[in-house]
Amino acid sequence: MSEQTTKQTFSGYEKFIIAVLAFLQFTVVLDFMVLSPLGYLLLEKLSITTRQFGIVVSAYAFSAGAAGLLTAGFADKFDRKKMLLFFYTGFIVGTLFCGLAPTYHLLLFARIFTGLFGGVIGSISFAIITDLFPIQVRGRVMGFVQMAFASSQVLGIPIGLYLAKQLDWHAPFLMIVGLSVVVWFLVVGKMKPITGHLQIRSKHNAFTHLGKTLSRPEYLQGFAATTLLATGGFMLMPFGTAYGVANLGILEDQLPTLYMVTGICMLVFSPMIGKLSDKVGKYKVFVLGSVIAAIMTIIYCNLGITPLWIIIVLNVFLFVGITARMISASALMTAVPEPQDRGAFMGINASVQQIAGGIASLIAGLIVSVGSTGHIENYPMLGNVVVLAIAVTLILMYRIHRYATLKTEQTAAVVPAADGTV
Template sequence: MRRYSSLFFLIMFLIGTDTFLVSPLLPTLSRLFDVSTAVSGWLVSAYAIGYAGFALVSGPISDQHDRKQILLYGLAGFALSTALCGLATTFWLMLLFRLLAGVCAAFVTPQVWASIPEVVEPKNIVKVMGYATAGLSIAQLVGIPIGSYLAAGSWRTPFFVIAVAAVLLMVVCLKTLPTLQSKHTSVGFWQTYKQVVSNHRAVSYLLAYFVFQTGSFTSITFISTWFTHDYGLTLTGVGTAMIAIGAGNLLGSLLSGYYAKKLTFPRTFAYSFMALVLLYIGLTFANSFVVGEIMITIVYVFNGLIFPLLMTSLQQTVKNARSTISSLANAAMYLGETVAGAIGGILFKEWGFVGIAWFAAIFIAIGAMLYWYHGAFKVADNSRKV
């Protein structure tokens, strides 16, 4: 189990780090390629667009072939496209290579979530899911600093380092992972999606996941604005505060497997939802930065704790289309993030972070009710094979 935990942690850390890699380089790239700051922001968006768009394609393809091979091809393409970013000589080439990096990443991460139930014993699935989530959490904490430090000598260095790391991970995957050939290779692309769409429980869980992520992302998107607007924090102060919040998220993801085993999966799932709803309601009464910072950090402890449970519950719904359900979950997350950005701005303008907190509490509660209605919190579910 340890080797798989470490491998999946490193893969998610690498992909997560690359996601945040460009942010500190934008001022440099803007000057280098002679584009405005607003235009340079498309280098971040291009990666997200490539990832979100091809996540819907990568899932069914992976469910019809050997997931190990798809993972290796994805890492190879990711390494190449990221290295090409370091060689880009124009803004449009950089934009293209960032788009391709996002496309290749979309073929990597679904294989992680889909492979865990196949290579890990059922009793350890949530724990390994937690380690993979921890890779993303740490990437959120150190992705921007890593990009800044590596770019101290040259802006090209971070891309080359990430590319080399991807190649090394390819070698480790080749030697560590067993063949993960699908038993349903005769099922076509659209038939794979049909398996998911016709599964009432899978569709309901995806809807609940979307609702949860919409509420959650509305909060995380405007935390920095809240700290600046209400408490007058500087950019450095906000960064320090966000490190604590990120550390809380990491702690929760590492504890997820422990509590799922100690309290049972369904109870841990239900209690995490309850805690998040109550904490967000409590945030509406926060009257100082210290209180707000402590409470939002605890929120993200539970946020980190619940994410592996969310992914595990989705993987349990359609065993023959695990990559597809993972890809759809990614699409639902990006859609939730998009909705959160649009609605959150209006809420913050009208009611400040109080409006954001109430919105998050209500949406997370609705998500919890959807999971409850479809039996996710029944203790008997704990005995279900994954």
């Protein structure tokens, strides 16, 4: 079946699944993303260096990566709804700890705890999407679910920054806890058990299952692509706000406007990008997004004092590129694992992403520094590293694209034969 052949409508329950997963991703993404805009506050309030802040950001990533690896072997052995609720509960508790942490070291501990649970949630969500939706419509589904990133910018980050400024930097985390509790009850009350994968699960024990998943060549190239895919965002994001304020001349009061306008644009573009990836091809959209992201990264990282409207325009184009890469790559990656390996593959893939992101954050903290004038130094060098990673990822994702295309064509050829129509 070609990518052009897609279902036109989703059932009421399918729409609920898409909505609740998007809302759930919104809380998880916001928990991670809100830390970056709070960077300039934390550097001052906690009297920490850029290196220490990089450690706080990467601590979540490393603990999330470790948790994903430890749980990957078990991911296909339980009802996905129960797995989702277990880890989401831990995420809520960890975020509450962040909202109560009075010192740098306690915040660091809270981020590690949150990562142990929050880092696994994305892989479970993607496994659910892969179980419930065919490859031909996953671009659309991913487009809606990935709106969580845009929504966090439109609503979450501006409100979080406002609360942080009016109350305290802890307030955004407490806000996330309140939202997450609502989502938790929706999942408990409305989501049906997801157990279809249990009928074809691997008969190996958890550790053997993990080892076999880690050793398959076609899976390894997926993990390699994910490693570099994570580099860009994790390198630019942690110091993006500090760079904007110190180097580009953005006022603190203008930050919510920047995030809100960018987010609103992404709310419009994300579903369009998802539909486009299903219509013209996921890899073509990935290439287009990569070109846009690379060009915008080079421009953005070499700016001086710049009017706000120009920064907003560049930021929108940058996020269009980043979002196009995320949506198309996520949809492509779901075609890689066999049904009985989906949970394990998604778990390992999420771990690889988090660990790679943690390393990228640490490297970013080593590359950039705060100069004597308060400027963020070496940001252009950081941009060059990101562009290089984008270029190499294009090659790796092409291999994923070829594998996914061949696999889909083979599946389409086998299904008619099983029905006796060929």
